[in-house]
Amino acid sequence: xxxxxxxxxxxxxxxxxxxxxxxxxxxxxxxxxxxxxxxxxxxxxxxxxxxxxxxxxxxxxxxxxxxxxxxxxxxxxxxxxxxxxxxxxxxxxxxxxxxxxxxxxxxxxxxxxxxxxxxxxxxxxxxxxxxxxxxxxxxxxxxxxxxxxxxxxxxxxxxxxxxxxxxxxxxxxxxxxxxxxxxxxxxxxxxxxxxxxxxxxxxxxxxxxxxxxxxxxxxxxxxxxxxxxxxxxxxxxxxxxxxxxxxxxxxxxxxxxxxxxxxxxxxxxxxxxxxxxxxxxxxxxxxxxxxxxxxxxxxxxxxxxxxxxxxxxxxxxxxxxxxxxxxxxxxxxxxxxxxxxxxxxxxxxxxxxxxxxxxxxxxxxxxxxxxxxxxxxxxxxxxxxxxxxxxxxxxxxxxxxxxxxxxxxxxxxx
Amino acid sequence: xxxxxxxxxxxxxxxxxxxxxxxxxxxxxxxxxxxxxxxxxxxxxxxxxxxxxxxxxxxxxxxxxxxxxxxxxxxxxxxxxxxx
Numbered sequence: 001x002x003x004x005x006x007x008x009x010x011x012x013x014x015x016x017x018x019x020x021x022x023x024x025x026x027x028x029x030x031x032x033x034x035x036x037x038x039x040x041x042x043x044x045x046x047x048x049x050x051x052x053x054x055x056x057x058x059x060x061x062x063x064x065x066x067x068x069x070x071x072x073x074x075x076x077x078x079x080x081x082x083x084x085x086x087x088x089x090x091x092x093x094x095x096x097x098x099x100x101x102x103x104x105x106x107x108x109x110x111x112x113x114x115x116x117x118x119x120x121x122x123x124x125x126x127x128x129x130x131x132x133x134x135x136x137x138x139x140x141x142x143x144x145x146x147x148x149x150x151x152x153x154x155x156x157x158x159x160x161x162x163x164x165x166x167x168x169x170x171x172x173x174x175x176x177x178x179x180x181x182x183x184x185x186x187x188x189x190x191x192x193x194x195x196x197x198x199x200x201x202x203x204x205x206x207x208x209x210x211x212x213x214x215x216x217x218x219x220x221x222x223x224x225x226x227x228x229x230x231x232x233x234x235x236x237x238x239x240x241x242x243x244x245x246x247x248x249x250x251x252x253x254x255x256x257x258x259x260x261x262x263x264x265x266x267x268x269x270x271x272x273x274x275x276x277x278x279x280x281x282x283x284x285x286x287x288x289x290x291x292x293x294x295x296x297x298x299x300x301x302x303x304x305x306x307x308x309x310x311x312x313x314x315x316x317x318x319x320x321x322x323x324x325x326x327x328x329x330x331x332x333x334x335x336x337x338x339x340x341x342x343x344x345x346x347x348x349x350x351x352x353x354x355x356x357x358x359x360x361x362x363x364x365x366x367x368x369x370x371x372x373x374x375x376x377x378x379x380x381x382x383x384x385x386x387x388x389x390x391x392x393x394x395x396x397x398x399x400x401x402x403x404x405x406x407x408x409x410x411x412x413x414x
Numbered sequence: 415x416x417x418x419x420x421x422x423x424x425x426x427x428x429x430x431x432x433x434x435x436x437x438x439x440x441x442x443x444x445x446x447x448x449x450x451x452x453x454x455x456x457x458x459x460x461x462x463x464x465x466x467x468x469x470x471x472x473x474x475x476x477x478x479x480x481x482x483x484x485x486x487x488x489x490x491x492x493x494x495x496x497x498x
Contacts, residue, residue: 042483042485048441055438056438056441056484060484063485296445296448296481299445318448321444322443323444325460375456376456378444378447
């Protein structure tokens with residue numbers, strides 16, 4: 001088997017890349033290998049309460065159907081896993097012994113949830129969220145859950161605790177840190193988020209970790225390292241995610257917990273690109289290696305990688321962002337919210353207890369932001385980051401919530 | 415009845431005559447903001463709204479609509495045919 005363009009990963013990065021390739025090369029053969037059997041669906045919906053609670057019809061999750069792959073002449077091979085890359089002979093080996101030769105290869109395999117590393121974690125009722133099948137299993141379980149525990153202080157925990165609580169369960173969140181979303185959120189931001197969570201009746205248990213999961217075949221509770229025990233019939237793990245790159249170890253591909261790519265999303269191997277959550281890229285804006293995991297980032301990286309695979313030379317300069325809504329508040333991360341370089345934070349305060357903005361500054365330029373209930377400033381903030389605007393003498397304005405950020409733009413809208 | 419907001423478009427040379435945002439489907443993920451090049455913003459209910467219906471060209475609007483993870487943005491031509 002042979003494709004001109006072979007894409008490993010059928011999520012939004014891989015599929016968007018296939019689309020960009022097809023728009024620029026009508027005849028080159030394209031193959032997508034996905035470890036999931038499904039056509040492209042909206043992974044972002046898997047943790048949205050409106051979807052879980054049936055307010056958004058299930059069918060809405062499908063973003064591409066069979067006819068799209070057929071009309072675009074894209075060969076979709078679902079339920080297959082790539083197990084080896086031979087960059088010399090340009091061959092990908094699949095877990096069913098198939099060998100696929102490629103001219104140009106894109107790796108877009110995404111992230112895997114980190115497993116709960118304690119005894120009893122294999123019991124029924126312990127859930128992770130990555131795939132549509134995970135989502136379906138959770139939808140089925142949520143219907144009868146009475147007491148649930150979410151582990152971890154991040155997006156998954158935040159969104160899943162919200163939907164578990166909305167579906168009527170009594171919910172606790174266990175976090176290792178002293179406050180929610182530490183250290184990305186500052187204390188004020190954490191306080192707003194925690195107040196909103198607690199107001200809904202969800203209990204937050206900080207400064208502790210799970211020692212073991214209790215129960216027979218099914219979860220009945222868990223024991224914490226501080227000795228406390230909590231009874232529950234469902235555990236939702238949001239412990240972060242890792243890239244599945246072990247299968248690439250022998251290939252000579254440069255990795256550092258993620259696949260390393262340059263600003264064109266090209267890896268160190270000939271004719272091999274990388275896109276989406278599995279990719280850490282040289283960010284020309286920040287001038288450091290950046291690894292992000294979110295929907296718009298994956299989508300835009302897929303598009304840029306696809307264009308570069310058909311011969312363009314476009315750097316990836318998109319400022320990505322992710323917004324979550326839950327517990328009646330919104331939390332948005334823009335750009336890079338955990339730069340490796342030394343950074344300072346400008347706080348743009350809001351009405352107390354409700355609105356808060358953290359602006360992250362490296363070398364007099366904005367590189368990222370955390371917005372609490374501030375979605376309306378996403379666009380000017382993104383542009384300030386993208387356009388590398390020198391803000392050395394603008395700290396006072398940035399910290400003033402009444403100052404119009406649009407006026408800092410080179411060509412402010414009229 | 416679907417909670418849809420319609421925005422008629424009058425941009426010269428454009429094949430897109432109407433932008434529709436389905437407010438029930440919109441989850442405020444904001445993926446339309448960047449590709450929409452100023453077309454969309456998020457309102458106080460965390461739903462996408464059109465703030466400048468004629469600012470972007472058709473390609474940008476198609477990209478913005480395709481970027482939506484809940485397919486909440488619908489584009490129609492003069493004849494009322496859905497384009498995305």
